[in-house]
Amino acid sequence: TKETREYVSPVRYSDGSVRLRNPNIELMDQDILYHLALGSGSHDLVEMFGDVKFVCMGGTPKRMENFANYIMKEIGHKLPAGTTLLDITKNSYRYSMYKVGPVLSISHGMGVPSVSILLHEVIKLMYHARVRDPIFFRIGTCGGIGYEGGTVVISEEAVDETMKPQMELTVLGKLLRRPAKLDRQLARDLKALAHRDDPYDTIIGKTMCSNDFYEGQGRLDGAFCEFSEADKMEYLTKLQKAGVVNIEMESICFAALTHHAGIQAAVVCVTLMDRLKGDQVLAPKEVLEE
Ligand code: R2B
Ligand code: URA
Numbered sequence: 001t002k003e004t005r006e007y008v009s010p011v012r013y014s015d016g017s018v019r020l021r022n023p024n025i026e027l028m029d030q031d032i033l034y035h036l037a038l039g040s041g042s043h044d045l046v047e048m049f050g051d052v053k054f055v056c057m058g059g060t061p062k063r064m065e066n067f068a069n070y071i072m073k074e075i076g077h078k079l080p081a082g083t084t085l086l087d088i089t090k091n092s093y094r095y096s097m098y099k100v101g102p103v104l105s106i107s108h109g110m111g112v113p114s115v116s117i118l119l120h121e122v123i124k125l126m127y128h129a130r131v132r133d134p135i136f137f138r139i140g141t142c143g144g145i146g147y148e149g150g151t152v153v154i155s156e157e158a159v160d161e162t163m164k165p166q167m168e169l170t171v172l173g174k175l176l177r178r179p180a181k182l183d184r185q186l187a188r189d190l191k192a193l194a195h196r197d198d199p200y201d202t203i204i205g206k207t208m209c210s211n212d213f214y215e216g217q218g219r220l221d222g223a224f225c226e227f228s229e230a231d232k233m234e235y236l237t238k239l240q241k242a243g244v245v246n247i248e249m250e251s252i253c254f255a256a257l258t259h260h261a262g263i264q265a266a267v268v269c270v271t272l273m274d275r276l277k278g279d280q281v282l283a284p285k286e287v288l289e290e
Contacts, residue, residue, distance in 0.1 A: 011261055011262030012133075019262075035092050036125065037091035048129065049125060049128075050130055052102055053102035053135070055136045056103060057106045058105075058107065059110055063107070064096055065087070068098035072085070072100045077101045085098045085100070108138070110250075111211065111249050115253050119253065123257070135263070135266075136254070136264070137265070138254045138266075140270075142269035142271055142272070143247045146240055149287075153205060155206070155268075156205060157206050159208050159252070160208070161209075163238075163244070166256065182265055183266060188204075203245060208239055210249055212249075218275075246271055251269075
């Protein structure tokens, strides 16, 4: 049927703008992006976001505000005298969003459900705003496997806790799988930006995405632990042998949904510790901020 064709047709319009794989949206009078406190009826989304090129997401509101201020300096973007950056989605009390020229800096909270809700709404935002060829980045924290704290990891692919490179979600009570693919060329381009004088290493590898920080990541220090240290080491070593270099909690969804939407995406995370050596985040606050 026409609907089916629409549903599977290329996910871009010829000018590069994002096309939704959902025929329902364009039939709606207005689309309320509830968790962003924005809407296609209440806001001129083309005017507000039409010039966006890069969408950067990370866990916390404060870090993404700092990142926006950092990017502002980097690209020499000037705000009107006497003004500061505004949290565009502050009325949502859910996520924070800052815009600096072509860069959006958005907090996604912790874990797959949180980043999934945000991605649905930000991908729709790209569509409503007719943004062309946006590139999405997750910039976050992670645990390293065999890498000291402070290592920068670019993900080549995301895998789940059983090492499958796909996101599993339940839709209408049925299990659905979506490949968790990231843009390999973009990952290589990012790696090429690393400089040998950088005071940290930059590596590429697979990222394991867990639905939990404690038991799901094989930590011995949660409120519960029903496995031994040897079991933990066996699991982490198995991951390491399969090419996994770090563990975090959003990459599988980030990779799967951006890939499904035909959006180029990359995940870049800094390790907080080497999980082969410990579980607790021991680095002092100043070091973490650095
Ligand atoms: C990294 O850090 C958070 C857990 O501390 C989680 O959001 C993640 O992926
Ligand atoms: N975030 C995670 O999900 N795991 C870690 O070990 C560190 C940060």
